[in-house]
Amino acid sequence: MATKKKIKFSLVYRDMWQSSGKFQPRKDQLERIAPVIIEMGCFSRVETNGGAFEQVNLMAGENPNDAVRAFCKPFNEAGIQTHMLDRGLNALRMYPVPDDVRELMYKVKKAQGVDIPRIFCGLNDTRNIIPSIKWAKAAGMIPQATLCITNSPVHTVEYYSNIADEVIAAGAEEICLKDMAGIGQPAMLGALTKAIKTKHPEIIIQYHGHSGPGLSMASILEVCNNGADIIDTAIEPLSWGKVHPDIISVQSMLKNEGFDVPEINMNAYMQARTLTQEFIDEWLGYFINPANKHMSSLLLGCGLPGGMMGSMMADLGGIQTMINKIRVQKGEPELTMDDMLVKLFNEVEYVWPRVGYPPLVTPFSQYTKNIALMNLLTIEQGKGRFVMMDDAMWGMILGKSGKIPGTVDPELVELAKKQNREFTDVDPHTLLENALDGFKKEMDENGWDYGKDNEELFELAMHPEQYRAFKSGQAKKQFLADLQKAKDAKLGSKMSAEELAAFKHAKADALVAPSAGQIFYEFNGEGECAPCLEPFIGQKYKEGQTFCYLMEKWGEIVPVPAALGGKLVEVSAKQGAKVRKGDVLAWIERDDK
Template identity: 65%
Template sequence: MGCFARVETNGGAFEQVNLLYGENPNIAVRTFTKPLNDVGIQTHMLDRGLNGLRMFPVPADVRKLMYKVKKAQGVDITRIFCGLNDVRNIIPSIKYALEAGMIPQAALCITFSPVHTVEYYANIADQLIAAGAPEICLKDMAGVGRPDMLGKLTKAIKDKHPEVIIQYHGHSGPGLSMASILEVCKNGADIIDVAMEPLSWGKVHPDLLSVQAMLKDAGFQVPEVDMKAYMKARSLTQEFIDDFLGYFIDPTNKHTSSLLLGCGLPGGMMGSMMADLKGVQSGINMMLKSKNQPEVALDDLVVMLFDEVEYVWPKLGYPPLVTPFSQYVKNVALMNVMQLLKGEERWTVIDPHSWDMILGKSGKLPGELAPEIIELAKSKGFEFSTEDPQENFPDALESFKKEMDENGWEYGPDNEELFELAMHDRQYRDYRSGVAKKRFQDELQRAKDAEMEKKGYTEEDIKKMKRAKAEPITALEKGQVFWEASFTSGSTPPAIGQRFSPEETFCYIGTMWGTFDRIPANFSGRIIEVCVKQGAHVNKGDVLAYIERAEILA
């Protein structure tokens, strides 16, 4: 397209999605960064500071290894943030990045509160630049930063540090981002984060075409966009969404909402939040019905949760609502809503991770805790911490090396497989065992079937449509079906979505002569339907399953 100086290629969400899909994130990162590196586009990734690429703290030796791995995989820039803006969690990553030869971009998590002033953020920027950060990102993850304040903050940093690159990252959720982009550019910002259709707008970034038009008209030097390439990339992205991603995107992600201004929640967590609310709605309504009280609609619950987040946030010390602290605050608020609807008190259910945030184990809160929260902690015998959060999480690489050695797993080029296990241990084990792939394929099939049912298709309609673009695999002779070479009653058929290549064995047929004949798949594709059970008796020509050809998938 000719308009991007850098492209995000890696981070916590990227890697965990790969693992949950049952694929190797290391292969994905190397594959994605190479063509960008080859044409001189810088690649950048997100680092959650103390939490690395996950939702909870990471030992220092694993954080350090991450930078060696990511540099070797072709990542140029790391955007380092701490949800609490605690420099103790950011500065070690600046050091690790510099040692590995990467560019450390230190982020300020932007929010709107009485304590998050221009002076507050400028002071943090001074410390991060002094620690070696050549770039500062204004990470307006919820899009609630006010344009005027963001402009003043940009100017304050640029006036004092004219050599430092400033990049603005603002989401569209509450609708302020276009005004914020114009303000930061007028005050010296160098790079603006944008998205492109069909993912832009809604809870994501403004679209690059709109941003380009606005800045070009205002007299800024902005690159031209190759529209032929833009339309091709747009089409490829839509194909990816239609293939499977779209089944997991909440439709409200495409909407903006001024309600986000009050609660300050980032748009990126709206999908998980809506899933939480849908999950508790039926239980809440059953409870209300038993008390002869009116039921609550989903929209009512959304407003109640937003109001409760707005209520609890200052009492919890104004942590910027970004991963993972947005989840912690939302979780506390959700539990409060449920307790209040039951007629009980607030604060009776707080999860351990939220307590770690409250007690200072994740870093220093920007504001003061409410007296009632302090008293609640004391009543439970909890102690507040002021020590460096990293001290709470000792080195752990040796234990993960031992696990890999015991399993006979290779550490991988540049120790990248060791890093994946150490960073995402549970997801990595599921990936290696194949459990993740099967789980994902099953979830995808259920999501597709649910979508078809929502459109009014019957189960028989869905089956016919699947078969219309599939090839049958038939029994070559009369006999009994066995799915695995063990020929036991416990053998299981292939999972829906499982891929086969021509030379692979599909199943075996036990004949009346006591032989077991191998049935090959004969072509590349994936299973969309299995028609017979283990041990079933079939005649020659009976359909065993339907498989979708690889050329159709492509």
């Protein structure tokens, strides 16, 4: 058999963690594993930054600029290219970023050692991609424009090929086929790769496919047989599941097919595997949802990406409780979590075409899922669909984040008209005012240094809430409280209910309901779904400070004080729970105990 073209591999080490759990390895851990990844000898590229990487560093009380520089340095020295995920209009966060902050990002990331930004728009709107291509090139980076792959009547080979033509004309030097949910059909992906390569033979094509529904290996073979150049892979113990195929399997398959592929230093692979497991055992495993280790063909129908399954299951649990209370009142059987999961997937399938087939990737996967989730609740309440939609969900539908690929359902068009909401085709980035001057003023007033290559200024401008919490030290305290909560939960799984209660409450006082009613909390945390918000374990309260609110059956809202104050160690009554007088709402540990 004649040897086919050379195929290169990329290790998406950042995304391996993102698709498995909440946090990323620390700077010292990244420094330890980088030389081992290099020693494996099979990777031409490594993903070193991207969505959620910097936020979670800040949340853990660690400076992400130090982590990015430390992780990139050994790869830069070894001649291995580094790349990052870039959400286009949203850059490195969930909501839009002003032009001057986006432009600064490429200068900072190039200085920190990142070679390639993978620029994507969740709607495939080129207006959100092309400015970033120009800023990346000006900073000396290699712009990789991205096609967000999904499977709908709108998303055809012609549709994607036209987008590729446009971004290549704008200066993109590479194209990434980002199959974020793994639902791209292999034959379509092969045809698309061939179409792009035939017209643009000089353009590098990199394929990124998650394993979730099980199509990714077939897709890798198809894209390679049609001209792809680089394949994203993972390593154990964070391969497969909702993550990515393992390098060993991908290399074996392509080698057997006759492609020129690099060999793997298996001793180094096993060492990298051992180190990654060590990071999991030490602390990261406490934030990994076990469900993300499993593949599921159910994802083919709803198209939801694997990376958001953990948060989705948490939200679903909160809605399940509320729905089952309604069903019990109606004399109907309660729904299991499996029942809820099928209902949610079916509802996403219903909602998705009606909101115009937005590719289900951050943030539009979250918006679409949230609409479906709220529909399940309001349908059960007898109120119908599309009753509980916030401005972010509406913003997607109305075109404020970019052009929707398909057609919005007439029902939603009419509903928008009734609510005096207007559709727009304006270029999304023109809706934002430049913001760097304001952040410079804040740093000057606080006496904060702009950092090397303005990296600290960038960090504040990109992640203002998390950066302020990092600088104040509150982020580190909250992270340690979250970690302790997770450790206690794991310990509790090995204890009887009585032992766990005694362990948790030995030093804590019970906070009880002063009367019967429904509980509501007002906390400062972030959450995708208001009914599912829960307070932060570890948060401290002063004596007499309001802990929550109780709405009594006749409608009066009564503040419930945190008694003598202290640290919150457990919440017994969830958001919206109905309680009786004397029911325990929470346990608060006094500082003097």
